[in-house]
Each structure stands twice: as structure tokens, then as C-alpha cells.
Amino acid sequence: MKEPTYFSHYLNRLATLWVVFLLISSCQSGDNLPEADPDDGGLFLPDGFEAVVVVDSIGRARHLTVNDNGDIYVKLRVPNEAGQGIVALRDTDGNGKADVIENFGDYPDTGNYGTGMEIHKGYLYFSTAGEVYRTRLDPEKLVPEGEVELIMKDDYKNAEHGYEHIAKPIAFDNQGYMYIPFGSPGDVCQEFNRRPGAPGLNPCPQLEWHGGIWRFDANKLNQTQQDGYRYATGIRSVVAMDWNEKENSLYVVQHGRDNLHRTWPDMFSRWESAVLPSEEFFKVEEGTDGGWPYYYYDHMREKKLLNPEYGGDKEKTTGAENVEWPLLGFPGHFAPNDLYFYQGDQFPDRYKNGAFVAFHGSTIRGPYPQGGYFVGFVPFEDGKPSGPWEVFADGFAQLDTIVNTGDAAARPMGISMGPDGSLYITESVQGKIWRVMYTGDKSEFGEAAMAKLEERKNSRTNIKDPDEEKDNLEKGLLEAGAQTYNIYCATCHQTNGKGDGTRFPPLSETEWVTANRGPNRKRLISLLLNGLEGQIEVNGVAYNGIMPAHSFLSDAEVAAVLTYIRKSFGNEASSISATEVAQVRKEEK
DSSP states (O other), X not given: OOOOOHHHHHHHHHHHHHHHHHHHHHHHHTTTOOOOOTTGGGOBOOTTEEEEEEEOOSSSEEEEEEOTTSOEEEEESSOOTTSEEEEEEEOSSSSSSOOEEEEEEEOOOOSSOOOOEEXXXXXXXXXXXXXXXXXXXXXXXXXXXXXOEEEEXXXXXXXXXXXXXXXXXXXXXXXXXXXXXXXXXXXXXXXXXXXXXXXXXXXXXXXXXXXXXXXXXXXXXXXXXXXXXXXXXXXXXEEEEEEETTTTEEEEEEOOOOOHHHHOTTTOOHHHHHHOSOEEEEEEOTTOBOOTTTEEEETTTTEEEEOGGGTOOSSOOTTGGGSOOOSEEEOTTOOEEEEEEOOOSSSOGGGTTOEEEEEOOOSOOTTSOOOOOEEEEEOEETTEESSOOEEEEBOSSSSSOOSSGGGOSOOEEEEEEOTTSOXXXXXXXXXXXXXXXXOSOGGGOSGGGGHHHHHHHHHOTTTSOOOTTTTOHHHHHHHHHHHHHHHHTHHHHOTTSOOOSSSSOOOSSOHHHHOOSHHHHHHHHHHHHHOEESOEEETTEEEOOEEOOOTTSOHHHHHHHHHHHHTSTTOOOOOOOHHHHHHHHHHTO
């Protein structure tokens, strides 16, 4: 047999490289992808896209990252019962479903706001509310076994003012630096935080240590905020942050201020307070000043306006030319909680280098439907948006009209990309992860493929701008609730809600009625459904009457009458939804 020649060796090597190239190309073009779920995991996606649920119910998932081998690492909002705050996932048979699930991460955790999760130069970086840690990954092992190193610890400067916006997302540049936001301690740097009519402090002392982005050495251990460099200022609260590799620059989407109507009722209507101010999309460079707390952005008028705490009247722009304006503004209270610039090749070309944004969903849009609860997309060209924002993935909440945050079955939270260009999305209610894939013909992808998502943008109540009259949820709810109240409740509690002074307690300004969170909110629903016997104390007075069960009322009737009570007689609590009532009824059967 003839000895192989150099040329034949070369041909064999070339053939091997060609096979590898074909395998990579087929993977990026959508071949060899796992089979999608028949219903795409409940998601609505552009034509040609499909989704598979990787895992469900791993705990309240926040941000995630995907390793080069496809392993997934997820940060939980709160550690599990064993004190472990990270979940590692592996798909060993290639069907898209995680079949190895391991919890790890036994580290000190300040607060319950775990957020950041990034892989950088062989290390897994992750954050709690107050710390940034890292541990070295072993390519042979799913769970890292090395030492957990403390990179940065928040020393909570100005903590006496409170500390509301404490998330610690993480981003890295290409020069060895790590970027961390330090959110504002309050809403708009008022003399008395969130007090109606309270003036803003000018200059705002909180800007020395908060309301901005700090830059740190990504490899130095045991840093505090003092060791960092204030890279940008005037940025109220950031959870959505990413380093854009193509532009070699940092980008963020800021959470806008809250409660314009509650704080300034004579100036802003409830509708204006629901849709304003905008969530601002910034390109952040060294020295950027986003304008907080002095300014807010109105995306409908495309204006940066002076906040009323600083003399604003919805028209004044005094000094706004000296601060950074956003690349674009999203509607208010969408709650942008992750930002990811797509670098893969699997998706159609229009998505390359564009920005995906996970809108976690609002809590303060009442009396209008809550907004957000979807993943949006912003096409990019030359470092800035090249078109309006779009809806990429919807259906997380599993219902159209979201009255209260707790009604949503899922709230999209984190976004990352796998080695084959698939997009991974987490949600924070139960802990589900979707893998979104493109399986269509990229050459045929166009506007028609996105038509149904454009229709959702203009019709779904969690996405569209609410109609000031038609979408006011309280309008019909309060009328129906008043009717039910007068039939079943007024005899005992009186038409004015003050009770009879002896046997039947008042319904005004009591935690029994106005509780907005946790067990006490459910207690009110349960009380109406099941009744109550025995002595209770209301506003310091003991009552010992009998409250009959009203389980014969429908979920909608219970929701309406409780909403009426919570918004009448001097009460200003949030609405109760039929979804909440149904859930309590189901739990107590």
C-alpha cells in the first residue's frame, strides 16, 4: 500500500475542518435542535420560532447564564431550605429538557434580592442584594467545587435614608472591569421619601453614593463601594444591564419613578400615573448623567421634563439639555429586569446585535391593567435603535387582563443565549425556563412573521397603552361591588362602612380590610367566603359578632365587593381580582 503523502494528509485535514464547519453551521441555522413543546410552553412568538420548557418550578428564578457546553446556571431570589441560592442544569440527552438539576451556593446572602449571574473568563460571577461573588468553573463538572470568592460587598452608605433599589446586576467590559449599579435609596430624593407634596433635595445628597453605575476591578477581592469608580450618575434604578460587544459600551434600561398621581394628585391624573414616566433605555459612557432625580422622560411627547419635586409643571424642561436623554422610552412601569444584546447566528439577521428586554411587569398601574409581563425586542444599527420596540415573546401571565401582580402565572425575568444561538428566558413566580429556537427559513423571515405580535402590542391590555375611560378597571367593578355591598353587607356594617359601634366592626382604615400583601390580604377573601365566629379586635376595639359565609357569591362578585370596600370609606387599598378569589377558594376546599 502506498504511504500517505503530505498532500493527502492536507486533504484529510481539510475534510475534517469542513465537517466541523458544516456541523456548526447546521446548529446555528436551526438543524439538530430539540423538538419544541406542542404549545411552545404557552408562549406567543414570531412565525418560525418555537420554544421548549427546559425546566419548571425550580424556585423564584432571577437572572441566568449559559456556559459554552450548554450548562445553565440560575440565580434564585431567595436560597432554598438548605441555604443554596444557585441552580445548575444540564441536558444530557439533547431533548431540550434538563435531566440533571443541582442546587449549590452556600454563601452569606444579604437580603433576598439575588440577581446577577454571569460567566466571565472561566468564573461564575453572581450577586445577592449586597455582595458579588465568583467561583471558578470546571469544564468537566456541572457544580463548581472551588472556593467562593467575595469580589465586592455593599457597605450600604446613606442607609439611614432607606435603601429601596438594591439589585446588583453585573456587566463586564473587555479591559478587566466589572460594572455594578447602586440604586437610589428612595423614589425621587425627597426631603421625606414618598410623602405627597414633599420637595426634592437640591442638590441631591444621595447621588454621592447612589443613583448611578460604579466600575470595579473584576479580579480584585474584598472590595467595597469606596474601591470602585463612579462611572455614571443620575440613574435611579437598574436591573436590566448588558455590555454591548459590537459597540464596546454599556447599556441599561432604567426603572422610572413611581406614583405621580398619589404624590401630586392635582397635577397628574391616575391615567398619566399609570403610563408615565418612561422606562429609559440609555447608552452609558464614562461621565453619563441620566438626570435623576431632577428629570423624568415622557415617551409620548419625547421630552425630558422637570420633576414636580423640583418645580416641574409637566411643561418645564429647564436644564434638561445638560443631561442624557434616552435612546428611547418604554411605557411606564413595565419593569425592565434584563437586557441582552443578541450575538448568535441562529435567529434571522434582523435580530443580530439587537436588544432583548425582559419586562417583569408592574405593580402600580391601577386602576388600569398591569403592564409588562413580556419580552420585547429593539432592532439596532450603529449603536442605536433602528426602529420602534417590538413584542418578541408574550403569554407568560396566561391571562389577558392582569388586575394584580399576583394574578400572573409567570413574570419574565432573565435572558441569556446558549452556544447554538438559542435564547433562554427565566420567570420569577415558580421558576420556569424556556429555550426559544428559530426553526424556519431565515431567508423568508420578514414583517409578516411578526404581524401577530404587532397585533398583540396594540390590543393586549398588558402591552398597549390603556384607554383612559374604557380600560379603567374600577369603573364597572366599583359599581357592581357597591350593589353587592348594599344587598349583603350594609345591614351590619352600615352604608357608610362605620359599623354599628357594638357588634359589627368598621371597615374603614383597618388592616383587616386594607392589607395589600401576604396572608392578611388572603385573610380578607377567606373571611368573606367562609365567615367568622368569635372575638376579634378592630382598631383597638373588641367585637364578638357572627359573620356568615358568603361562598355562594361568584368569584367576580367577591372580587367586586371587596374592591369596593377597599376603595371606599376612606380606604385606598388596591383592587382584589377574581383570579385571587378563585385561588383562595381552591386552596381552602
